Amino acid sequence: MPSSETRAQTLGPSMIWRNWVSNQVCRVKHFEMPSSDDAVCRTIKTAASTNLRVRVVGTGHSYTPIVPTDGVLISAERLTGIENIDPTNGSVTLRGGTRICDVGLELRSAGWALPNQGDIDLQTMSGAVSTGTHGSGDSLQCLAGPIIGMRIAMGDGSIANFDASQDIDVLNAAKVCLGMLGVVLSITMKLVPAFDLHDKIWRE
Ligand SMILES: Cc1cc2nc3c(=O)[nH]c(=O)nc-3n(C[C@H](O)[C@H](O)[C@H](O)COP(=O)(O)OP(=O)(O)OC[C@H]3O[C@@H](n4cnc5c(N)ncnc54)[C@H](O)[C@@H]3O)c2cc1C
Known part of the structure; x- marks a missing residue:
């Protein structure tokens, strides 16, 4: 049985992402909502191994194009507390x-x-x-x-x-x-x- 460190990860689904005011829109290839440091690191490694770029988003309150990507979008929504x-x-x-x-x-x-x-x-x-x-x-x-x-x-x-x-x-x-x-x-x-x-x- 592979450990959680070595297990191959399937990245999350494709989706349309919009910021809070909907002036920034993109289709991301994979959307991820990790809840642990390990899960974030595994997502980054999997993305890197398939040459996908990674961006990260909070609540999407920024108006400028500093979140959109056509690669992997990691949401920080579950990294809380x-x-x-x-x-x-x-x-x-x-x-x-x-x-x-x-x-x-x-x-x-x-x-x-x-x-x-x-x-x-x-x-x-x-x-x-x-x-x-x-x-x-x-x-x-x-x-x-x-x-x-x-x-x-x-x-x-x-x-x-x-x-x-x-x-x-x-x-x-x-x-x-x-x-x-x-x-x-x-x-x-x-x-x-x-x-x-x-x-x-x-x-x-
Ligand atoms: C209604 C409203 C009120 C506002 N009021 C103020 C105000 O009073 N003062 C002010 O200065 N600004 C204000 N802003 C601007 C707002 O605070 C910023 O846009 C802020 O970045 C939004 O936080 P967010 O969690 O939505 O980040 P997002 O918009 O989701 O992301 C902003 C940037 O942070 C990066 N990021 C987010 N999470 C992470 C992470 N975990 N690791 C690495 N990078 C990360 C993203 O990649 C992106 O580049 C306001 C915006 C709105 C819409």
Whole structure:
């Protein structure tokens, strides 16, 4: 019986993919929704062995043609959840496909918060980080700013760890990569103590 590492993988079905606003459309040869790091790596290796290009998609909220492919499209939709909250250095490690809206409550119950986010919070953390998505506030960084580590499945199906304490320049280059470096499996980022926002509306 072959192990899961050696078993040949059949890639997923062909489908028409559209982004959120339907201004980007493509027919992908194979659509995959892996739920584990191993499954992502196996998909990449199978695609590479048949000379197929691989792209990755979060929730498809980008307007520009940075997702469409005629090869393999990997959805990050099932790569979700918080892996670890580290109170010693105030950081969280979460899987790439975790939606921004699914992070706040769990962080708050542990006494922490993301430093900043945008108004709409349906995007995946990996998609938001990869495009430099930002909130408002002239002293606040974009979502990629507080990242101190990333785990990425590379083009050969291996896993690379990028760590601020080892090489900050390489990590900075990996943050806003538009899906060109590999599949972001996890992100580790600094948090701030939980806080309340006050909403003030000026009516004319
Ligand atoms: C209604 C709406 C509101 C928005 N509000 C804001 C805002 O307030 N501020 C702002 O700055 N932007 C905003 N945007 C833009 C949006 O945040 C970005 O387009 C963001 O990239 C969308 O995230 P996504 O999960 O949909 O990523 P996608 O659009 O699916 O992908 C974006 C890029 O990330 C890559 N990617 C996705 N997941 C991974 C992964 N796991 N590994 C590697 N690469 C990956 C893709 O290949 C692609 O290149 C908004 C967009 C919409 C439609």
